[in-house]
Each structure stands twice: as structure tokens, then as C-alpha cells.
Amino acid sequence: MRRVWVVVLKEWREALKGGKLLWVGTVALPVILLGISVYMMLSVGDLSALEDEDLKMVLHTLFSVFLLYFMLFPMIIPNAISVYAIMSEKEQKSLEPLLATPLQTWELFLAKVLSAVIPAVVITWATFGVFVLIVGQMLPAGLWEIVWRDFGIAALVTLVLFAPLASVFVTMTSMAIATRTSDARSAQLLSSFVVLPIALWALVSIYQNALLQPANLVGVSLLLLGLNIVLLKIAVRLFRREEILTRWR
Amino acid sequence: MATCAILAEELSRRFDGRLAVDRLSLAVYEGEVFGFLGPNGAGKTTTVRMLAGLIAPTSGRALIAGVDVVAEPQRVRSLVGVLTESPGLYEKLSVWQNLQFYADLYGLAPSTPQIERYLRLFDLWERRFDPVSALSKGMKQKLALARSLLHDPKVLFLDEPTAGLDPEAAKTVRDLIAALSQERRTIFLCTHNLHEAEQLCDRIGLIKQRLLKVGTPHQLKRELYGHQIVVDLKKPLESLDSQLNLPFVKGLRVEQTRLVIELENPQEQNPLLVRRLVELGAEIQFVREADRSLEDVYLQLVREESL
Ligand SMILES: Nc1ncnc2c1ncn2[C@@H]1O[C@H](COP(=O)(O)OP(=O)(O)OP(=O)(O)O)[C@@H](O)[C@H]1O
Ligand SMILES: [Mg+2]
Numbered sequence: 001m002r003r004v005w006v007v008v009l010k011e012w013r014e015a016l017k018g019g020k021l022l023w024v025g026t027v028a029l030p031v032i033l034l035g036i037s038v039y040m041m042l043s044v045g046d047l048s049a050l051e052d053e054d055l056k057m058v059l060h061t062l063f064s065v066f067l068l069y070f071m072l073f074p075m076i077i078p079n080a081i082s083v084y085a086i087m088s089e090k091e092q093k094s095l096e097p098l099l100a101t102p103l104q105t106w107e108l109f110l111a112k113v114l115s116a117v118i119p120a121v122v123i124t125w126a127t128f129g130v131f132v133l134i135v136g137q138m139l140p141a142g143l144w145e146i147v148w149r150d151f152g153i154a155a156l157v158t159l160v161l162f163a164p165l166a167s168v169f170v171t172m173t174s175m176a177i178a179t180r181t182s183d184a185r186s187a188q189l190l191s192s193f194v195v196l197p198i199a200l201w202a203l204v205s206i207y208q209n210a211l212l213q214p215a216n217l218v219g220v221s222l223l224l225l226g227l228n229i230v231l232l233k234i235a236v237r238l239f240r241r242e243e244i245l246t247r248w249r
Numbered sequence: 250m251a252t253c254a255i256l257a258e259e260l261s262r263r264f265d266g267r268l269a270v271d272r273l274s275l276a277v278y279e280g281e282v283f284g285f286l287g288p289n290g291a292g293k294t295t296t297v298r299m300l301a302g303l304i305a306p307t308s309g310r311a312l313i314a315g316v317d318v319v320a321e322p323q324r325v326r327s328l329v330g331v332l333t334e335s336p337g338l339y340e341k342l343s344v345w346q347n348l349q350f351y352a353d354l355y356g357l358a359p360s361t362p363q364i365e366r367y368l369r370l371f372d373l374w375e376r377r378f379d380p381v382s383a384l385s386k387g388m389k390q391k392l393a394l395a396r397s398l399l400h401d402p403k404v405l406f407l408d409e410p411t412a413g414l415d416p417e418a419a420k421t422v423r424d425l426i427a428a429l430s431q432e433r434r435t436i437f438l439c440t441h442n443l444h445e446a447e448q449l450c451d452r453i454g455l456i457k458q459r460l461l462k463v464g465t466p467h468q469l470k471r472e473l474y475g476h477q478i479v480v481d482l483k484k485p486l487e488s489l490d491s492q493l494n495l496p497f498v499k500g501l502r503v504e505q506t507r508l509v510i511e512l513e514n515p516q517e518q519n520p521l522l523v524r525r526l527v528e529l530g531a532e533i534q535f536v537r538e539a540d541r542s543l544e545d546v547y548l549q550l551v552r553e554e555s556l
Binding site for chain 2: 002003006007010013014017092093094095096097098099100101102103104242
């Protein structure tokens, strides 16, 4: 596990010198996301005029969508980063000396996944924090308590458990595919237009069904954890050192 | 008996049906500098990759310091240092960060003196905070070499370490290789530089898919050209070809005052040859064994192989 962190830190050092792509992911996307959510809040209009039952429904619909938003977020950000992480090793031909060290395949793989997923999750949390602050100011007094009562736990489980695990799942899948494709461009296309949509669709439908029962959400998350471990094993099998060394030139 | 640092038995590797390395059997002893020569595509890099636990052989086996490369590739990789064909450095990271990353990967102490030691040795100390992308080709090569040495490997694989270096840097690298072998490290050196191989290597292997020949540089030359002698005359002799008339002379080439003569057994036949030449009126200045460069040996063997 030590070597995993060594590689993760290296990835981040490289990314910090990376320029534009990094700023798009870390600054532009959160701002857009926040903008859209706040705009949705505004367009609902005056909530205090609604009756109790209607109010409840509107709030539920609204916050389900918001949570879904924040759940999807950490899955989408790593997509660009993770394929790039493998592509840059390929371009610099740095994979061969790296594979010549005692670093094991699963360590390398996990490091690549984590180095993309961790920042995405952290950015999501930060964005969510800002979102809560803004919406807290916008909601009429008393409503925030209702929202917190109905959604608090679900939001917590989503952000801490489900979203990170889902993000690992999606990222790992596209990276496993990236290692099997001989060129980075088709890997990128495949993961953006095939893997990501399918995974998102599956995860969204699972999530929507589990959303309002935090216990279900925890269950689904644990299932996802198990799935991730299996997936890591499969990915390591698919990641043939040999092909990477000999085909990627 | 000396211990085997590298032992290969019938090692083969196929790529999509094409044989890259064919039943290579080889023993390299501890502390030896072993030169690996062969034309482009001969299978040198493929052999290094197999021996360093990077790719698996199609068949056969190999041991590095007694550890099986197929059964325990990870242990092999921690024992060996590899200088790969292309430096493969992280261009955006600094010189220092590149080495620190590998030091961390090998689990060296955070304050390891190794990084500074090699940076100073290779004249990169002043450039340690520069991004690698700002270095020249030769500097990158030296940095990659430093990287392969950080963890003090007992067995070192160097794939063309002096390719692209200026004469001075190449000499630094050669001196370093000599110094490393003094420390009883085993060095497996792939090179196209025959002069370098002759200078540095205790033994040399010639490969072209199969291992064609192994021996000390001296043995190789001796084996192929040991039967040739050179006679220097004071002035040219007329129509020597027709007059020499000795049954044991297998070949004769006249280059003005120089005769290159091939004999079956020089020790026995030299005196007879000299007497005959004197009878023919030759004024002999020198008689010596033909001094062939390794290059001649190399070219001859590689050509024979492609016939
Ligand atoms: N991944 C691969 N797929 C197919 N063929 C390969 C692969 N890697 C190497 N080969 C083939 O194996 C043979 C040996 O290649 P190798 O790189 O080992 O040669 P080399 O001796 O290192 O050559 P050079 O002096 O040019 O570095 C070549 O014919 C090469 O085309
Ligand atoms: Mg080569």
C-alpha cells in the first residue's frame, strides 16, 4: 500500500504542473454545477406560498435531483484525468522503467484510480458545502430543518460512501479498458461514450431506488465495494504488463 | 566456482509467431561485465526484459542471483537495476523529483544520500530543480542511469547506456561502469559500440536471435583470426602469388609492402614461411599476428549468420 501512495503523490505532482485540463476539472466544473443548482432553486419561485403537502413534494423532487447531481459529479471528473494519466505515461515511455521496479500491477492500477478519484470526491464535498451555504440562505426559515430531516442522512451516505465507491467503479472500468486499447484516443472515446453512459445509467437507477432509505443506500454501497474489489482483480488480469510494454510504442 | 548472477537456460520469446529470442543459454558470473552485441532487432532488449522480470519468456527459464524470473518476478525486479532503451523520465517533474519518486518506490530512507551522490557524479546537481523537459538528451540519459542505480542493485542491465552521449559524458558512464564492476556488481551491457564493449567487457556474447558466440574479446578475435599473420617488408616483392608455393598457406593478400597470410598452424609454419620469403629475396621488417578489431569479428559473424 505504501507504494500506492508514492505513485498517487507523483500523479498529483505531475497534475499540478499540468495546466488547463486541471483548471477545467477543479474550478470550472464546480462553478458550473453550483450555478445550475442555484439557478434551479431560484426558478422554483416563492416556496413560502405553497401548502404543506405541495411544499414537501417540491422539496423532495428538488433535493433528489440535487443529490443525484452531486452523486454523479465525482464519476464524471475522473474520466478525463484517468485516461490522461495512462496516456501521459505512454507518451513519455515512462511505464517501462516504472514496471521495472518492484511496483505491482494492482498497486499501479489502484494508484492511478485513486489519484483521479480522491480529488474528484474532495471537490464534490467542497462544492456541496458551498451549495448548502447558499441554499441555506435562500430557503425560508424553517424549511431547511425539513430538508435536513428528510435528506441529511441520505446526503451523508451518498457523499461519503456511495459517490466515492461509484466513482472508483466507473474510473476503474474505463482505465481497465484504456489499458487494453492500443491507442489512447480510442480508449478515451470508448470510456466517454460507452462505459460512462452505461455505468451512469445503471448507477442512477440503483441510486434512485435506494435514495430515500439510507439503509438501502448503505447496502448498495457495500455491494459496490465488493464489486470494486472484484473489478480490481479483473483489471489486473486485463492489464498485461507485456502488452503495455510491447504494444504501446 | 564463481556464483552465477545471471543464468538463462533455453530462454525463448515469440511475438505473434515471430521468434525474437531463440533458446538462449547463458551464464554471467558475479562481478562480471558482460557485453551483449547484435544487430538491430537481434533480441537484445527482449532478452533484457525477460531477465529483468518485465516480460515472461515463451519457454525456458532464467535465474537472477538464484531467483526465478518467472516464479518471482517482483523479487527479481527489486534485485536488479534496469536502464531502459529510452530514458522514460517524467518530463514535467524536476530532476530531483524524478529520483525522489524512484527512491520512494524502492523504499529508500527519505533522506537517502544516493540522490545527491549520483546527481553530483553526473554533473546534474546544479540542474536538480529544473524540469526534466529542459535537459539535453545526454543529461536525460545520465539521469536515467542515476535512477537505475539508486537502490544499489547487485545486477545491472544497461540497454545502450552511452547512445546519444557526448564523448565526455560517454566516458563518465564508461568509467562508472568500470567502477561499478570493481564493487563486484554484475553488469549486463547491451551496446552497438564495439570499441566500448572491447574496453569494458570481461566477456561478450553475440546474438542474432540465437546466441552466436560467447567469449572474452581476445578469445573471439583469436578464434576467428588467430590463423592470420602479417608480414611487413621493406620493399614490395614481384609476383609473390605464383612463387611462394607453400602447401600450408591457405590465403595470401598483398597490400604493397604488407602481406596478410593465413596459415593452418602459425606456430609450426611461421619459421618455414619466413625462410621461404627470405629465399625469394624479401627484406622482412616485422612478423606479427594479425590484429583484428572486434568490429571485424562482429561483422564476419553476423554476415555468416545471414547466409
Ligand atoms: N511487442 C512486440 N511485438 C512484436 N514483435 C516484437 C515486439 N517487441 C520486439 N519485437 C521483435 O523482436 C525482435 C527483437 O527486438 P529487440 O527490441 O529485442 O531487438 P534489439 O536487439 O534490442 O534491437 P535494437 O538494437 O534495435 O535495440 C525484433 O524483430 C522486433 O521486431
Ligand atoms: Mg534494443
